[in-house]
Amino acid sequence: xxHQLPIGxxxxxxLSAASAQVASHAPTAVANTTAAQASALxxxxxxxxxxxxxxxxxxxxxxxxxxxxxxxxxxxxFPKAQEAAIRQGALEMIIFxxxxxxxxxxxxxxxxxxxxxRAEADFRxxxxxxxxxxxYLQAEMHGSPQQVRQQIQRSLLIEQLLKSDVENRSAxxxxxxxAYYDRNPARFQQPESFSFxxxxxxxxxxxxxxxxxxxxKHAEDALRQAKATKSYQDFGLLAExxxxxxxxxxxxxxxxxxxxxxxxxxxxxFLAMQPGQVSGLIQIESAYSIVRLNAHTAxxxxxxxxxxxxxxxxxxxxxxxxxxxxxAKQLRAKAKIEVG
Numbered sequence: 001x002x003h004q005l006p007i008g009x010x011x012x013x014x015l016s017a018a019s020a021q022v023a024s025h026a027p028t029a030v031a032n033t034t035a036a037q038a039s040a041l042x043x044x045x046x047x048x049x050x051x052x053x054x055x056x057x058x059x060x061x062x063x064x065x066x067x068x069x070x071x072x073x074x075x076x077x078f079p080k081a082q083e084a085a086i087r088q089g090a091l092e093m094i095i096f097x098x099x100x101x102x103x104x105x106x107x108x109x110x111x112x113x114x115x116x117x118r119a120e121a122d123f124r125x126x127x128x129x130x131x132x133x134x135x136y137l138q139a140e141m142h143g144s145p146q147q148v149r150q151q152i153q154r155s156l157l158i159e160q161l162l163k164s165d166v167e168n169r170s171a172x173x174x175x176x177x178x179a180y181y182d183r184n185p186a187r188f189q190q191p192e193s194f195s196f197x198x199x200x201x202x203x204x205x206x207x208x209x210x211x212x213x214x215x216x217k218h219a220e221d222a223l224r225q226a227k228a229t230k231s232y233q234d235f236g237l238l239a240e241x242x243x244x245x246x247x248x249x250x251x252x253x254x255x256x257x258x259x260x261x262x263x264x265x266x267x268x269x270f271l272a273m274q275p276g277q278v279s280g281l282i283q284i285e286s287a288y289s290i291v292r293l294n295a296h297t298a299x300x301x302x303x304x305x306x307x308x309x310x311x312x313x314x315x316x317x318x319x320x321x322x323x324x325x326x327x328a329k330q331l332r333a334k335a336k337i338e339v340g
Contacts, residue, residue: 050338051098064090099331104157111156170320188302192259195295197252200245201288219288226290235292
């Protein structure tokens with residue numbers, strides 16, 4: 001949701017062309033959009049789209065590409081595998097912004113002078129010095145402070161329309177959250193799960209009789225040591241020392257795993273254990289495991305109280321995107337858009 005407030009800050013920083021998200025990257029990065037990057041993208045202020053006659057240039061496109069992928073400079077350009085998708089997404093966004101701006105003008109929306117003055121002052125504060133601001137003016141605004149003011153006004157008008165038509169209408173009430181919760185009970189079922197640590201002895205894939213015997217002996221020795229442990233830490237330190245599975249680097253800890261993702265031999269052992277207990281040897285094919293059960297959580301439904309905050313954010317985001325998509329579709333339906 002790029003245009004969720006504070007959109008003003010995002011769009012004002014977008015004037016920097018280096019990043020629409022990090023103010024400290026503001027002006028110099030535009031002029032320093034390395035020659036190689038500019039050449040590769042063939043930036044020359046040529047038209048990339050026309051929206052009801054308004055021309056959008058490859059410079060506008062590059063700004064938006066940096067907004068989508070602000071690390072392009074650190075990575076010496078855009079990732080080749082993603083560049084086409086980034087370009088297409090940026091093109092769609094600058095077209096959408098222009099449509100929103102034109103709709104704001106059609107509705108005769110205005111920006112109070114005091115708000116525009118504050119926004120302009122805030123924008124100038126992004127620069128470390130007057131010289132840096134002048135560099136930005138020359139590189140991006142043809143040396144025109146008035147053009148900066150016009151761009152800021154344009155950004156604020158876009159923000160204003162999106163706030164009234166999308167953001168304000170995307171609010172979700174607690175009643176809506178509860179209704180969704182009640183309609184989707186299966187989604188909030190928390191499956192049975194186990195939290196545990198393991199120590200494993202893993203012989204070669206197709207062990208010889210001698211190797212299998214040696215693995216069993218090693219496993220029995222590991223079991224003796226594991227049974228002597230008294231705590232999570234004791235078992236974990238032993239796992240780090242002697243276990244042969246990948247979890248040994250993390251105290252043997254598997255964290256939380258659902259019952260359906262565990263081998264039946266492990267589940268059977270867990271069902272006979274209490275938290276804090278260490279199992280016997282569990283053989284799965286030629287390998288041996290010893291597990292310490294840390295927690296067993298039965299199947300339960302998460303309460304509305306537990307999920308309501310995250311669910312509200314999710315539903316609001318979904319509503320926002322639907323409204324935004326609907327607005328884009330509506331504006332496109334009555335617009336003349338030429339790409340290329």
